[in-house]
Amino acid sequence: MSDMGIRNSGMASNPASPTSDRVAAGASGTRPRRIGASWIAAAVLLVAACWAPFELAPFHTFQLSLAMVYAVALLGLNLLVGHTGQISLGHGAFFAVGAYTAAVMMDRWDTPYPLTLPVAAVVAFVLGIGLGIPALRLRGLYLALVTLAIAIFLVPLLKRFESVTGGSMGLTLDKPRPPAWSGLAEDQWLYFLALAVTVVSYLLVAGLLRSRVGRALHAVRDNEIAAEVTGVRPAFYKTLAFAWGAMFAGAAGCVYIWVIGYVSPDSFTLTLSITLLAGLVVGGLGGQWGPLLGGLFVMYVPSFAQDVNQAAPGVIFGLLIIAVMYLAPNGLAGLVGRAAHWLGFRVRKGRTHAH
Structure with a gap:
């Protein structure tokens, strides 16, 4: 599909249409200001993230590292x-898949840990294509059931190949050690590795979504039939989305191994897949901040539920999800966006009264 075909699909010819108004607003500077505010917020968040490991206890630094790992996985989802x-x-x-690819390379072949990241991402990408092509004929609940089956049979499959995966006992690995020149403790070094992968992943996804490919993905999401009429190939882009999602999950699994230093099949049960999907929905579907907020949710809320009630943490976890969905139907990112909009409105109103 041509670039103009995607951009112009659904655009009304009436110059006074809402679409024209949005284009005019972008030309007058509204969109650049919004993008500028987003970049400023990202820069402030990055500075705070770089400062955090020097002020937090090692365990809290470890928790934030895992939250970023989950955020990378949720970027793909x-x-x-x-x-x-x-x-x-x-x-x-x-x-x-990404976690075990990195673990086997480090344990069996003594591969330097930086080399495991691209390999884990590529292996997951290829597997995503292999599973994405058969799933093209499925959608909705049928696709959900197929992907559910993948998550269910993975654990017994990993346990079966004990000579490679370590079976039920798993594999224990040496964590990446900080170089002498860095002057960092081990937890701080692992934190910055996770932060670097997270930042690069966010930049890659942001660039992808602003490209012609991103517009094609949105066209498929909004109306698959209309997208095909305008020249978009839904099968091609759905397969790519499946592969890209798997690639980021594989990269996250690799960094997970760096941070944890241990892998076992019981770490990747069906509960993990459901928790990741719940975290994305709670964080905010389709938004740039949704995966990050979802990663924090996946990391901290189960631990909080365990502290509240050790006998039934799942009940507390479920009730918290229901509460968040009731208070923020568009996810935490939508709630934060509305709060920021309200705060900006109050500030502008205060300036108006001051003048």
Whole structure:
């Protein structure tokens, strides 16, 4: 599909149409200001993230590292669910593929840990294509059931090949050690590795979504038939979305191994896939901040539920999800956006009264 075909699909010819108004607003500077505010917020958040490991206790630094790992995995799931409109209950399986790829390379072949990241991402990408092509004929609940089956049979499969995966006992690995020149403790070094992968992943996804490919993904999500009429190939882009989602999950699984230093099949049960999907929905589908907020949710809320009630943490976890969905139907990102809009309105109103 041509670039103009995607941009112009659905655009009314009436110059006074809402679409024209949005274009005019962008030309007058509204969109650049919004993008500028977003970049400022990202820069402030990055500075705070760089400062955090020097002020936090090692365990809290470890928790934030894991939250960023989950955020990278949710970036991939957001591409598939939030931006392409597909449903996946097997994202944890690709997370496990990346983790075991890195673990086997480090344990069996003594591969330097930086080299495991691209390999884990590529292996998950290829597997995503292999599983995405057969799933093209499926959608909705049928696709969800297929991806659910992937997550279910993965754990016994990993346990079966004990000579490679370590079976039920898993594999224990040496964590990446900080170089002498860095002057960092181990937890701080691992934190910055996770932060670097998170930042690069966010930049890659942002560039992808602003490209012609991103517009094609959104066209498939909004109306698959209309997208095909205008020249978009839904099968091609849905397969790519599946593969890209798997790739980011595989990269996240690799960094997970760096941070944890241990891998076992029981770490990647069906619960992980469901928790990741719940975290994305709670964080905010289709938004740029949704995966990050979802990663924080996946990391901290189960621990909070365990502290509240050790006998039934799942009940507390479920009730918290229901409460968040009731208070913020568009996710935490939508809630934060509305709060920021309200605060900006109050500030502008105060300036108006002052003058």
